[in-house]
Amino acid sequence: MSSLLIFQSDFGIADGAVSAMYGVAYSVCRDLKICDLTHEIPQYNIWEASYRLIQTVNYWPEGSVFVSVVDPGVGSTRRSIAARTINGQYIITPDNGTLTHIKRMLGIREAREIDEETNRLPNSGESYTFHGRDIYAYTGARLAAGIISFEDIGPLVDVDSIVELPVSEPVKEGDTITGTIDILDVRFGSLWTNISRDLFKTLDVPYGGRVEITIMNDTREVYRNIIRYVKSFADVYIGEPLVYVNSLDYIAVAINQGSFSKAYNVSSGTNWKITIKKAQL
Structure with missing residues (x-):
């Protein structure tokens, strides 16, 4: 067969x-x-x-x-x-x-x-x-x-x-995790990071909790905001940003029914850094 x-x-x-x-x-x-x-x-x-x-x-x-x-x-x-x-x-x-x-x-x-x-x-x-x-x-x-x-x-x-491309590992320092935006969910514009769910869980952020996100392109800050960590897109309003666990069990950032990548001109690669920390409200 x-x-x-x-x-x-x-x-x-x-x-x-x-x-x-x-x-x-x-x-x-x-x-x-x-x-x-x-x-x-x-x-x-x-x-x-x-x-x-x-x-x-x-x-x-x-x-x-x-x-x-x-x-x-x-x-x-x-x-x-x-x-x-x-x-x-x-x-x-x-x-x-x-x-x-x-x-x-x-x-x-x-x-x-x-x-x-x-x-x-x-x-x-x-x-x-x-x-x-x-x-x-x-x-x-x-x-x-x-x-x-x-x-x-x-x-x-x-x-x-076997040849391997250079890979950056995520790093946790204190209450902040820094990783890279490895790839885009192309059709929907979500950002898929190299920060695993297990590493993110060390921040002790519950579903519905808020995290501070900073996105850098080399040394240029492209985005900074406090947004919610949720189970699914349905947990936020249309047009609202969110942090979620993607289908590969890694942390991702998106806009419900919108393209985060297009909205903020964010791309992927090792020069695109993202930091996540628990928001102090």
Whole structure:
């Protein structure tokens, strides 16, 4: 029985790139079940590709095969890699930092470097700019279809050698926690931080309690306010800001039925800092 094959890329769907990867996969096995994670990763944004994987992978069954292609170094000496997570999902991707969050937050049991001589779409040997089609989709489809095993992909590599992007850890000093805005909930404009629920709980703020939020872009203060910590958006008025625990069990900031990101021109990345402390009222 074929496993599930899930594609992610920064290709968009305005041209035929994604369709070409589908075509390769179905040429390998017409019985495959192919799904999309997203093809709307901002161009070249490896960090977001990494985050979308951790947002998604662990909710898919054991044996599911993910192909993630955000590859600004295509054709260079960067490795092509296949990783098996602690819970048995597979990820086929360039070794360029895409596995950062999976490695840190879920865990990688085993990894192999893709042998691009044997795991390459036939008659594509002179193409060096579309490894998403020629190597990753082809290898992922063959793995999902059971035509090759994980061991057939290539030699073992040390999991510790997998490339990771720089990550800032949240810090608690006194009654203040400082973290980063790791990603946006793109469609709704919420800010997802790297501050875990467990760390936030050390501030001893009950539901309905208030916290003081400060957001900095490098050294520039962008936002400061006292807002409520609540269970859900329905606990505040429309247009009111809120702090809540997101679907990954991390602290997030939003506006009920509005975009916090757009309202205050806030983005994500390690240069976007957020501090949270219990409000003294």
